[in-house]
Amino acid sequence: MxxxxxxxxxxxxxxxxxxxxxxxxxxxxxxxxxxxxxxxxxxxxxxxxxxxxxxxxxxxxxxxxxxxxxxxxxxxxxxxxxxxxxxxxxxxxxGYGDTAVAEHTIALMWDAARKTARMDGGIRAGGFPRFEGLQLTGRTLGLLGFGGIGREVARIAGGGGMRVLAWNRTPRAAQGVEFVDLDTLLAESHVLSLHLLLTEQTRGFLSAERIARMRPGAILVNTARGAVVDEAAMIAALRSGHIGHAGLDVFDIEPLPAGHPLTLLPNTTLTGHSAFKxxxxxxxxxxxxxxxxxxxxx
CATH class of the missing domain: 3.40.50.720 (NAD(P)-binding Rossmann-like Domain)
Known part of the structure; x- marks a missing residue:
């Protein structure tokens, strides 16, 4: 061959x-x-x-x-x-990058909680911004999808003192993880992290209706695929504050076009599809x- x-x-x-x-x-x-x-x-x-x-x-x-x-x-x-x-x-x-993507997921989550990138940018611009952060110890992390990456995120977050919930399309079990129905996951998660493969069944899975059922002010992290989220609905929820902050490594269109609405929002942390790198x-x-x-x- x-x-x-x-x-x-x-x-x-x-x-x-x-x-x-x-x-x-x-x-x-x-x-x-x-x-x-x-x-x-x-x-x-x-x-x-x-x-x-x-x-x-x-x-x-x-x-x-x-x-x-x-x-x-x-x-x-x-x-x-x-x-x-x-x-x-x-x-x-x-499985090749489960740990790498999980660590990047955690990095985006912590940045969203503590606004480190935003403060860094402000200081480099000559200011000295100081923002109140969200202490994640004791908070609830919800994993939407639970494959190898989700399992690694659960391991790291659990070690950091977070309560870990998960929902998966097929039954799973893992020590230290509570598997719940989708409505419970959306309603109780202070941080919602996406770990779904992109298929025709998962395209747009986090729809406007499901975003509306998320805990108000929750952090959203996506290191899976941009298309598993209704991007327009996510942007609207970021603008209204219903989603408090989004840490995104993946997008509907890549590279993200200059001037894209996500680049203009202060409550986003954006990385260039590099979680696996x-x-x-x-x-x-x-x-x-x-x-x-x-x-x-x-």
């Missing part, structure tokens, strides 16, 4: 050769951006970081049977169901891709 990375950056280009083990398949590396028709030609499997793959573009290359996506959010870049219908399997990599998570991600390649090679 022939394997190719079609949109490598410098870290991927150096990381795959460094992490390959003896006997692993050779992996050709194309740097981003590469012409899609060239990138998909004459290869059995491609490794993809962040390139949109229309089904019709893939269908034009009948040799291509496998797509290894570097992460979990393949649906943001391709239609796995449509690809499966033409005989192309999409492989994702889970640690050296440890990066190596785990590439090792996961090589594991897939090794398995496909047989």
């Amino acid at each position: 022939r394997f190719r990375v079609i949109d490598a950056d410098a870290d991927i280009a150096s990381g795959i050769p460094r992490l390959r083990r003896p006997g692993d398949p050779e992996v050709e590396i194309l740097m981003a951006p590469a012409a899609l028709a060239t990138a998909l030609a004459d290869v059995d499997a491609v490794i993809v970081d962040g390139t949109n793959l229309p089904t019709e573009a893939v269908a034009a290359h009948p040799r291509l049977r496998h797509i290894i996506f570097l992460g979990t959010g393949a649906r943001s870049y391709m239609d796995p169901d449509a690809l499966a219908a033409i005989g192309v399997s999409v492989h994702i990599i889970t 640690t050296a440890e998570a990066a190596d785990n991600l590439l090792l996961g891709a090589l594991d897939h390649a090794r398995r496909l090679l047989g």
Whole structure:
């Protein structure tokens, strides 16, 4: 089988050769951006970081049977169901950055509670702002979705003295976590943290109606996918103060356009889809891709 990375950056280009083990398949590396028709030609499997793959573009290359996506959010870049219908399997990599994303989630939560970024910006601008913060010890953290990342967030937050509630679409159990119905989660959480995979069932899941059922003044943290939230409803709730502060690493449109309403609100903390970006998570991600390649090679 022939394997190719079609949109490598410098870290991927150096990381795959460094992490390959003896006997692993050779992996050709194309740097981003590469012409899609060239990138998909004459290869059995491609490794993809962040390139949109229309089904019709893939269908034009009948040799291509496998797509290894570097992460979990393949649906943001391709239609796995449509690809499966033409005989192309999409492989994702889970668990590689659970701790990294969980730590970033906690960082956004603490910033929202203590307004550190806002004070930093004010001091750099020549002022000396001082804001009253929210003490999180003893407060309730609600996890909307409870996979590997949610489990790590619960571990860290529980160690910090927070009460941890969770709701998941399928039954789960975890020590120190109380699983509740969705209405209870929304009503009781001082901090609501989103950990849902993006599917057609979860798109817009945190709707205007569900936002209205959140505890007034609650903090919202999203390190999952922007599209799991009704963005317009979230912005309206931030403006009214119903959501006290939002810590967001993901957005409907990325990069976030200049002048976007979220950038103009004082009660937001915004980071650039970087929750997963640690050296440890990066190596785990590439090792996961090589594991897939090794398995496909047989």
